[in-house]
């Protein structure tokens with residue numbers, strides 16, 4: 001039990017110091033496209049990630065690395081980035097055909113605004129796919145030029 005806990009916290013430490021290649025690769029791609037990715041508390045309380053359209057700033061809450069959802073969170077925000085590119089500065093639906101998996105449904109259904117719910121549905125649909133990283137990369141390539 002103790003051994004497991006120690007091993008586990010060492011793993012978390014190494015993750016924080018050394019984010020996974022997927023995370024860094026996506027962060028670099030976003031930055032090449034003019035988005036600023038900051039590992040900081042987002043201005044909206046309780047958010048894991050946030051994208052501000054006005055200045056293309058993306059916040060990633062450092063807690064996501066502890067929760068082991070760093071990649072997922074950045075992939076989610078990358079979909080919003082592709083939506084911003086598609087709408088030339090304003091989030092726009094991409095019209096993706098993929099369906100979100102059931103476990104993420106509560107996350108977008110909590111948005112009461114219908115447009116916002118659709119926007120979030122796309123981001124959650126992508127992040128819940130087995131090939132979410134490749135999908136996010138290709139959406140950025142397609143919509144951000």
Ligand SMILES: [Zn+2]
Pocket residue numbers: 076080120123
């Ligand atoms: Zn979102």
